[in-house]
Amino acid sequence: MSEYPDAAGLAALSICEALLLAMNDLQIMPEHEIAGILRDAATSHENAVGTESKVATHKAAAALINQIIANGNSVRRS
Numbered sequence: 001m002s003e004y005p006d007a008a009g010l011a012a013l014s015i016c017e018a019l020l021l022a023m024n025d026l027q028i029m030p031e032h033e034i035a036g037i038l039r040d041a042a043t044s045h046e047n048a049v050g051t052e053s054k055v056a057t058h059k060a061a062a063a064l065i066n067q068i069i070a071n072g073n074s075v076r077r078s
Contacts, residue, residue: 017068038069 020037023029042065048058 013064035069038065042066042069 020029020034024031024034042062045058045062045065048055050058
């Protein structure tokens with residue numbers, strides 16, 4: 001895995017997105033609840049503390065989550 005250090009994060013993101021989509025499709029969770037989960041996750045990353053490097057990583061994660069909220073998911077592309 002060290003050859004592809006970002007692979008685990010990308011896989012986790014895709015799996016989580018697919019699970020959220022499935023929960024919505026199966027009417028287990030409404031879309032507004034899913035959006036709330038994503039907003040909560042983004043807020044957690046936006047408020048993270050630590051070294052400059054760690055904070056930058058968290059800010060990048062928050063930006064990615066906010067992009068998903070704004071533009072839809074990356075699992076289903078038309």
